[in-house]
Amino acid sequence: MSYQIAVLSGDGIGPEVMAEARKVLTEVEARFGLDIHYTEYDVGGIAIDNHGCPLPDATLKGCEAADAILFGSVGGPKWEHLPPNDQPERGALLPLRGHFELFCNLRPAKLHDGLEHMSPLRSDISARGFDVLCVRELTGGIYFGKPKGRQGEGENEEAFDTMRYSRREISRIARIAFEAARGRKNKVTSVDKANVLACSVLWRQVVEEVAKDFPDVTLEHIYIDNATMQLLRRPDEFDVMLCSNLFGDILSDEIAMLTGSMGLLSSASMNSTGFGLFEPAGGSAPDIAGKGIANPVAQILSAALMLRHSLKQEEAASAIERAVTKALASGYLTGELLAADKRNEAKSTAQMGDFIAQAI
Amino acid sequence: MSYQIAVLSGDGIGPEVMAEARKVLTEVEARFGLDIHYTEYDVGGIAIDNHGCPLPDATLKGCEAADAILFGSVGGPKWEHLPPNDQPERGALLPLRGHFELFCNLRPAKLHDGLEHMSPLRSDISARGFDVLCVRELTGGIYFGKPKGRQGEGENEEAFDTMRYSRREISRIARIAFEAARGRKNKVTSVDKANVLACSVLWRQVVEEVAKDFPDVTLEHIYIDNATMQLLRRPDEFDVMLCSNLFGDILSDEIAMLTGSMGLLSSASMNSTGFGLFEPAGGSAPDIAGKGIANPVAQILSAALMLRHSLKQEEAASAIERAVTKALASGYLTGELLAADKRNEAKSTAQMGDFIAQAI
Numbered sequence: 001m002s003y004q005i006a007v008l009s010g011d012g013i014g015p016e017v018m019a020e021a022r023k024v025l026t027e028v029e030a031r032f033g034l035d036i037h038y039t040e041y042d043v044g045g046i047a048i049d050n051h052g053c054p055l056p057d058a059t060l061k062g063c064e065a066a067d068a069i070l071f072g073s074v075g076g077p078k079w080e081h082l083p084p085n086d087q088p089e090r091g092a093l094l095p096l097r098g099h100f101e102l103f104c105n106l107r108p109a110k111l112h113d114g115l116e117h118m119s120p121l122r123s124d125i126s127a128r129g130f131d132v133l134c135v136r137e138l139t140g141g142i143y144f145g146k147p148k149g150r151q152g153e154g155e156n157e158e159a160f161d162t163m164r165y166s167r168r169e170i171s172r173i174a175r176i177a178f179e180a181a182r183g184r185k186n187k188v189t190s191v192d193k194a195n196v197l198a199c200s201v202l203w204r205q206v207v208e209e210v211a212k213d214f215p216d217v218t219l220e221h222i223y224i225d226n227a228t229m230q231l232l233r234r235p236d237e238f239d240v241m242l243c244s245n246l247f248g249d250i251l252s253d254e255i256a257m258l259t260g261s262m263g264l265l266s267s268a269s270m271n272s273t274g275f276g277l278f279e280p281a282g283g284s285a286p287d288i289a290g291k292g293i294a295n296p297v298a299q300i301l302s303a304a305l306m307l308r309h310s311l312k313q314e315e316a317a318s319a320i321e322r323a324v325t326k327a328l329a330s331g332y333l334t335g336e337l338l339a340a341d342k343r344n345e346a347k348s349t350a351q352m353g354d355f356i357a358q359a360i
Numbered sequence: 361m362s363y364q365i366a367v368l369s370g371d372g373i374g375p376e377v378m379a380e381a382r383k384v385l386t387e388v389e390a391r392f393g394l395d396i397h398y399t400e401y402d403v404g405g406i407a408i409d410n411h412g413c414p415l416p417d418a419t420l421k422g423c424e425a426a427d428a429i430l431f432g433s434v435g436g437p438k439w440e441h442l443p444p445n446d447q448p449e450r451g452a453l454l455p456l457r458g459h460f461e462l463f464c465n466l467r468p469a470k471l472h473d474g475l476e477h478m479s480p481l482r483s484d485i486s487a488r489g490f491d492v493l494c495v496r497e498l499t500g501g502i503y504f505g506k507p508k509g510r511q512g513e514g515e516n517e518e519a520f521d522t523m524r525y526s527r528r529e530i531s532r533i534a535r536i537a538f539e540a541a542r543g544r545k546n547k548v549t550s551v552d553k554a555n556v557l558a559c560s561v562l563w564r565q566v567v568e569e570v571a572k573d574f575p576d577v578t579l580e581h582i583y584i585d586n587a588t589m590q591l592l593r594r595p596d597e598f599d600v601m602l603c604s605n606l607f608g609d610i611l612s613d614e615i616a617m618l619t620g621s622m623g624l625l626s627s628a629s630m631n632s633t634g635f636g637l638f639e640p641a642g643g644s645a646p647d648i649a650g651k652g653i654a655n656p657v658a659q660i661l662s663a664a665l666m667l668r669h670s671l672k673q674e675e676a677a678s679a680i681e682r683a684v685t686k687a688l689a690s691g692y693l694t695g696e697l698l699a700a701d702k703r704n705e706a707k708s709t710a711q712m713g714d715f716i717a718q719a720i
């Protein structure tokens with residue numbers, strides 16, 4: 001089998017963690033007899049510098065010709081003065097999501113054995129562990145709803161955004177959440193604000209309808225405000241959390257922070273053909289870029305998600321995940337995951353990549 | 361001075377904690393020579409039972425005739441089957457906020473000395489303490505924006521909500537946040553999603569303009585998704601958080617949970633004339649209603665906020681707050697704030713009220 005991958009490393013630590021993901025992929029190709037071709041394209045800040053915009057045409061064309069996008073991270077202080085629409089993150093990610101209709105965003109987050117102390121949660125809560133999959137709708141809601149803009153003058157000048165969801169949009173993402181729950185703990189918690197939003201009332205109704213096709217999966221509903229609270233008290237009681245675009249943005253970040261190890265989290269954004277964009281959950285971390293200390297695991301796990309979801313190479317994906325688990329279980333860690341008095345044992349970005357590649 | 365107060369105790373623990381607030385108010389009246397008249401009105405579930413709707417006309421008229429509303433809490437399993445619009449919480453609170461244009465919602469939350477172990481945060485984080493005032497815009501944004509509704513049929517049926525903010529709405533709430541910061545740590549963190557929402561772009565712009573009148577106050581901006589994260593890592597670095605209606609709903613609940621002592625938190629919702637509604641942050645807690653174990657402190661502190669903001673009786677307000685601090689500092693606590701092995705020392709709802717009333 002031969003595949004084309006568009007590699008968009010981006011800014012900050014993007015290129016250096018991407019190099020490690022490529023290292024691991026090379027091992028995987030050899031071991032599983034895959035033929036993967038990679039083409040690099042500029043995206044984000046570097047694309048602004050080189051081509052004047054965060055998502056150049058050549059990059060978009062390259063993505064169109066590929067089977068999947070392996071994404072690094074974008075942004076940094078250099079481009080923060082730009083108007084929001086032109087900034088690297090919003091100017092690259094939102095158009096990519098919209099253009100390829102990547103409506104389905106999977107953001108898995110779990111507390112790894114032995115890394116409980118990294119969580120900002122109280123020790124008796126983190127000791128119980130947690131493993132949550134946030135299923136976020138990614139191309140609808142208030143992100144893309146029209147009309148959006150400004151009108152009026154002086155004191156009365158006003159801005160407006162529209163949150164909008166159709167039955168079709170809700171049911172296709174709900175179905176994915178229920179299917180995912182089947183491979184996990186059979187529980188879906190749908191997050192909304194049905195006591196205030198018309199969109200949430202429809203959301204709840206459609207989710208209930210979809211639930212009828214999954215009688216083996218337990219469904220509960222929770223208000224977004226209450227969800228942010230309950231995740232702090234009893235994260236272990238959640239399994240799959242089904243969220244609209246905005247609520248998923250907020251909640252998935254809260255959950256990611258609860259793990260205390262953002263450098264281990266990756267996410268998948270897919271459309272209905274299986275095409276997808278795979279990226280680490282963390283940002284471009286300009287403060288540590290170029291120092292060789294960034295954790296490449298999230299980027300490596302993004303490659304695993306890409307193999308599983310877009311290339312349908314489940315065995316290769318699992319092999320990467322097992323190799324990562326082995327590294328973490330052996331205490332093979334980058335500095336940010338180590339207690340202050342153990343920082344001298346920290347592995348570099350390249351050492352992590354080497355270890356995981358060899359463990360394939 | 362003579363004042364009229366509309367007392368809306370509501371459901372669940374509402375009436376029993378209100379009784380303690382009244383006890384404390386009686387002491388305050390005697391000590392400070394105030395003449396306060398109270399009239400009780402049905403609201404929420406009990407109003408549905410007695411009058412067929414959560415906010416009867418008589419209640420609204422009573423509030424109109426009063427100088428302030430002292431609110432308990434509403435809702436319970438008995439009314440959860442009702443359509444969202446008719447439920448006690450949404451059917452009472454939103455119309456009251458809209459009718460009296462209570463645009464300014466203050467939600468203070470701090471970690472009390474000696475109660476750090478109640479916080480769900482890791483001990484080294486909670487040991488640093490925190491004291492955050494959430495200033496939430498309460499009558500605009502996606503809660504009240506028009507159009508809101510449904511259209512279309514079948515798969516294409518869709519729901520929509522409108523988020524809408526005018527310069528006037530943003531600047532009046534921003535001003536309150538900056539003024540509040542002056543009496544605190546001189547820092548305002550404005551929460552938005554300016555990388556996605558047109559409303560947030562205007563929000564940020566107007567907040568920057570208002571900031572020019574407060575050169576002594578530091579202003580920073582944070583995206584809502586990042587805010588939910590940073591509050592978990594470094595809550596002690598925030599002072600005043602300025603939020604739109606929806607983001608304030610989400611963030612104030614996260615912060616409340618971070619204190620671990622919801623029974624101590626109260627909130628004020630006010631309009632530009634000083635009229636306001638004062639209520640505990642927690643809910644009606646039907647599971648513990650009628651048992652005499654609910655914590656009345658949040659309700660008592662709501663009375664203090666009412667004295668300060670609507671009745672302009674700063675001394676009386678401070679006297680209540682000092683009495684509460686004295687109770688907590690003496691370890692005089694209700695059961696939910698005690699470790700399991702100390703539950704036998706728990707004080708009842710009435711004992712808490714008595715102690716605080718005597719300490720005035």
Ligand SMILES: CC(C)[C@H](C(=O)O)[C@@H](O)C(=O)O
Pocket residue numbers: 089090093094249555556585
């Ligand atoms: C960069 C931004 C537009 C984006 C979002 O809000 O979706 C980011 O926060 C994310 O969660 O991927």
Ligand SMILES: CC(C)[C@H](C(=O)O)[C@@H](O)C(=O)O
Pocket residue numbers: 195196225449450453454609
């Ligand atoms: C009951 C509900 C409508 C309300 C809100 O969302 O504002 C509540 O959550 C609150 O925060 O006061």
